[in-house]
Amino acid sequence: MFDDLERDITTIRLSKWGSVSESHGPSVWLVYDDAEKPVSAIREFLIDFVAQGNSSSSVRSYAYALLRWWRWLRAIGVEWNKATPAEGRDLVLWLLAAEKERNHRRTKSASTAGTINPVTRKRYLDDNYAARTIRHSNAVIRAFYQYWIDDRQQGPLVNPIPLDRGRGRPYAHHNPLDPHRPEGRLRYNPKLPKQLPREIPDERWRELFGALGSDRDRALLSLVVSNGARSEEVLMLRMVDLDWGDQLIRVVRKGTRAEQWLPASPESFVWLRIYVAGLGQQPAPNERLWQTRRRRDRGDGLRQQPLTYDALRKVLTRANDKLGTNWTMHDLRHTAAMRMIRDENLSARDVQTVLGHAHLSTTANIYLIEDEANVIQRVRQHYAERERDVPLAPVADLAEGYDAADMGVLFGDTWT
Known part of the structure; x- marks a missing residue:
């Protein structure tokens, strides 16, 4: 029933409400509201997160993801403990369509954003949210709500980032070398593109x-x-x-x-x-x-x-x-x-x-993949051997508009 709600996500803009700052308490990073007071629900979760042995950088990363979630809820007018899978789904849709929030506009990198570097053959970062960013956001939000639902047994009734339980038998394609994860696939996780190792020659x-x-x-x-x-x-x-x-x-x-x-x-x-x-x-x-x-x-x-x-x-x-x-x-x-x-x-x-x-x-x-450079070299060698062992078939008739001398340059002795 939650998925029946439809929003025009193209009109939604997140405000600059709140901030993430260092803290001298148990949690080294906290989310603060506009009155510079810690958001209590996030603070309690992050303290528990620190107690589990997570690093300062992980706490900071979780804090920023939850700040974005709070800004999203404020933009659509939903209290954090009233959020449903509809809000989680729409945030993913918004992240897929929106540009990243930036403190400063691009200057030097504006001309290269999203393009391919001719030397490294690597893509420059663009202004869109990457699939890994969205997946991380989903994982953080789900962990936050699981804390309040399971551990505290209070607060919201449902988790806005649900599991996808309708796609066949769990762990049907599980790698036996990997341990079983405690949860299945998150429903709104975008697929990750397969990336090759980025080696520097x-x-x-x-x-x-x-x-x-x-x-x-x-x-x-x-x-x-x-x-x-x-x-x-x-x-x-x-x-x-x-x-x-x-x-x-x-x-x-x-x-x-x-x-x-x-x-x-x-x-x-x-x-x-x-x-x-x-x-x-x-x-x-x-x-x-x-x-x-x-x-x-x-x-x-x-x-x-x-x-x-x-x-x-x-x-x-x-x-x-x-x-x-x-x-x-x-x-x-x-x-x-x-x-x-x-x-x-x-x-x-x-x-x-x-x-x-x-x-x-x-x-x-x-x-453990086939080296792309070696593959290219072997295919080029294959082309050279084919050209040497199997000459191009002669073409009997020259189409109108082509010069026979030019065709001879292109095809050599195979042209008659």
Whole structure:
């Protein structure tokens, strides 16, 4: 009965109501209303989310998704505890049609948004909501309502993001290597397009490395491209997490939060030594390794600050501007993975362990694919062999308007 409601989503505009800000309480991030007071229902959910061991970045991500949901409910005039699957469905429809909210209009990137970079052959981000963003939004909203329905046993009567229970037998196509998920497919989840690994060719990697502006950047990127560690994992490195003798780094894995020692290339440790030597005063053992190049005063005097993910993105932005490319930090992870996959001395299990995948199927589904460049090369060789072994059939009659000499140039001796 909820799906009978129809809205003209093309007329809906979300306001700038509320904000997400850091908090000094149990939840490191909270959603605030226009009176700068925490939204109590979200606050209680995020505190429980933190208690489950989720990271600060995950809490921030959930907070922004719930802020968008609150703005949506305000735009359509529905209380949060009165929302139904009709509101969840219409939000998905709106996200599929609307442009992303931006604090500032595009300037430099306006001409490239949504286009293909001729060097990297990668698409630039456009102003539409990606399928992964919509799926993440659905997962957050469903988790929020499940908390209030199941755990608190109060509040709303239904979850606005329902499960799709009408599509045959549950787990009919389940991969036996994967664990069974506790829930089925969400009804309004858009399908994800299949993406190939975004590997940086060796010559392009050398160009990118040469465009970096500091020893810090060279050390950081060479670490990532050697073992495929995630940006979040590398940024949190401390001096105590470096094993100089065995050339290992210790990272805290995303998701599991487990500590793991990873090997790194000798070249990356050379750049690490150069970077640390250039700091003048070596950081304390438990101090963050990567520091800003400029000093800032954050209330404790003028000093260098830990490098953030946004600052790391700016490093690549400057290099991309020089080269006319659009490489990302995740491309370095893909590059490391593909290099390891091609090494006959490394098994898929080895690569899974280094990349930190929970399941071997994740590694296999993403990286154990036929190399596109090799496929193209083999098909070109096939064309050349066909042309050599099977000449083109001669054409007896020349159609009116064609010159015989020109046709001879095109088809050579096969033309009669």
